[in-house]
Amino acid sequence: MDAAPPLPRDLRGRTMLVTGANAGIGYWCAEQLAARGARVVLGCRSPERAATAVTAIRTQVPDADLRVLPLDLGSLDSVAEAAADVGERLDAVVCNAGVKAADRSARTSDGFDLMVGTNFLGHFALVAQLEPHLAPDARVVTVGSIAHRFATLDPATLDAPWTGSSLRQYGRSKAALMAFTFEQSRRWSRSPRMSVSAHPGYAIDPLTPPRPGLAEVSGFVRALATPTRMLVQGKDGGALPIVHAATSGAVTNGDYWGPGGLLEFRGAPARVAASEEVRSTAIGAALWAAAESITRVRFPD
Template identity: 45%
Template structure:
């Protein structure tokens, strides 16, 4: 993790390497940052699978992507991360040999009322963290030997802490803090996953990214998915960027052969805007004890435990 960025070849977010013959899954690929991750990956010639619980929204996103990338190879995977029992069926429908999975989908609820899934889990934590944890375990047999698992975290989680006595926010539920804690849980799990993959001798790599400050008002139009930029937020462009730019870190984590497992990538300018760069893993993100404890609890709550076979005989050129 101490490699300087100068050791990497120049990376151009507008000239991505060809990925013909590869297959990528993007959860939440029908909207927001996930949509632009899917669009940019589709532009490389790869087949992109949009994981979404709403088929109509997924097909609208595919229409928008094809308007930007004629001939884009796309498909929809029914996926409801808040419904744990349904995930096995979704994983069974995933194409074999996935070269990357971008764990991007997430919810930030406006409703001040605390909501639960049918399994009794707080909805934000269940959707953003537990659903992705279980999906990762269930997709393990469908991954290519040198696949990438890319977890989309949030810069807001850098100052968060998990309360292991109240992971489901039963005592003090507020929508924004619940969201931030769920993103911290995703980040910790992404790093813990890579440690476990390395210990198992697997060539699969887990990378964590965050989009910085990505605003709808700075995002280009993609009808019918997104209406386009707003002149009322133009000053914010000095500090933040649009969701198309927020996708760059995840796209680089999928495509750049120099990106390694266990790394954190985010925007270059103060971690808030600009082209992606590697960041130091520190603070709450580097809490090994919290990550291990969270993993054990997540495995118990979901009844799954991501397990990848050793691929010691397979040389990963990107490792």
Template identity: 40%
Template sequence: MTWEVPMGGWTARDIPDLDGRRAIVTGANSGIGYHTALRLAQHGASVVLACRDAERAQAAADRIRAAAPDADVAVGRLDLADLSSVRTFAARHGGAPLDILVNNAGVMALPRRTTADGFEMQFGTNHLGHFALTGLLLPALRDAPSARVVTLTSGFAWAGRLRFDDLQGERRYRKWAAYGQSKLANLIFARELDRRVPELTSVAAHPGYAATNLQQTGPRMQGSTVMEKAAGVGNALIGQSAAAGALPSLYAATAPDVQGCACYAPRLLQYRGAPAKAVTPPHADRPGQSERLWRISEDLTSVAYAPAPA
């Protein structure tokens, strides 16, 4: 049985009133993204569920309305593995001030695939898609009085390395190394965004080990029934619930004492429990690394972060 409630500390009951706030959560049709969107809506935010599968997103929106009849939720189609989809979504949903953006969606440990734009799927979806989305929504974020951007990373960032000579895994591809690279990129992006755009607060969050379908997708794509079942057993025996895994994201998005550039994770070995400020990998601070990743990301996505209007 998965762990449902953290042992002490901050919980979803501590989320402040979000009436009048607008939020976008990527990958909100299931798992951590769904519970993030649900709690934001329950506390008064107007929430857009940004998802690749519009039918599943609509079903998630219906579940949120059933749990919170007064919830203001909408669905927007967003495929982070297709930059044309990212641009279309941003054009449709970037008009009004945006208070909270949760860059939650992601893929993990897939066999090598490429996005619609030819990027390695994990780097392209987890990092480049969110980099482009955030940049395109930046005017809406700047229009909000105290906007937050929360980007999900993972404990695998500790094992990640940015292989600038082979970011797309064309010469050598290892699925877990590619995943670690993408999660390290998420962490570096969150911190660099906070430094470059002081008008908003940008932070990272990671859920610990949360029982979601993310762990089983890779084995399923490889046709490995044994590994898929093993992932399911691991989820059931040692994973905390998706609702508990959403707490670091919710804390980062709403708590008044959140610090820019920080990362929030479960406090018990960054594995489970209530959210707290987390120690991050030292190699995330290598000199010049964040600037180089930023330049490459702008070049690959053709999305440049314009300075604030004078």
């Protein structure tokens, strides 16, 4: 089979931070951005897993311009240290890192619910503290999920112990992240900056091309998964709407992108609909205030 043609190096001179870049969709965002010439800052909590990702990217893009930024989104101290260590202008921040946890008692090191704390509050605090480093036309892209529709979002009980299924709580964490994005897009309505959300559809490791040291999947499992390609996709495909949101000239402030295929599970990037709840001005403003109060991190005025 012929090798894929090289991507245009259209992102040279641009620096993009990807959180959770050592695995899964975040890894693929980093590889795809590096292949297009961007300098990529990999925000990762494990130096070993980050080093594995750097080596894997270099197997594909030997001259990739990469830097690892230690970042644990489950620790506000780590988030503050990472923001203080950035020290360079960022053209995009991709808020990708995320956890799904079945355990109701799982907490971040600050005592927040693990999913809301990592997926939303960690990114909220990170973006707030990165503001001074953002380029005048920077984009902040958050990774949302179809699951945002499975939950109701009440800013007043953002960090309350959760009941119901873990999928619902995961959906709540993603809905909060998306409502933050749309609130930020309103606050940036007179700025060249863009706040955008994108989701990866349904992306699984067995359909993902192998990379050394990353999510190793046996040939048997890959073969078993092959028929699912009709419906779902690899994590390389899941990265496409997110990279598109971070880079494409077709994107506008406040957009939401995802795969354009059946059920938004797979396919080429397309503009998709977010729930009325996450687009609500009242919910967005209340959520922002709740997040500032819970994290004690404020956006600069």
